[in-house]
Amino acid sequence: MTDEVDDPSELPATASEVAESYPEAWDAYSELGKACAEAGPIDGETKRLVKLALAVGSQSEGAVHSHVRRGLDEGVDPETLRHVAILAAPTIGFPKAVAALTWIDDLAD
Secondary structure (H helix, E strand, O other), rough: OOOOOOOOOHHHHHHHHHHHHHHHHHHHHHHHHHHHOOOOOOHHHHHHHHHHHHHHHOHHHHHHHHHHHHHHHHOHHHHHHHHHHHHHHHHHHHHHHHEEEEEEEHHOO
């Protein structure tokens, strides 16, 4: 599993427009994602959960949606994805964790 998206048309509309408008920047960004994903020994599902946790912690709804979508496509159990938000509560606060849970549920229901 890597995090790059080779085809910008697979991205949400705004990201796709940026990728198409700035293809060299998109290619470099995509390669960075691939290099980071391949830089260590963490397995695919764990990488996806870590990326989801980072998105939850940064309160990025778009990134949460992206990692949930990818996780579901990769066969990650929806309850496992939800557990990431619950685990975040003591660190980022209950309201932020609940917000993240609602973003996960946007796609995992």
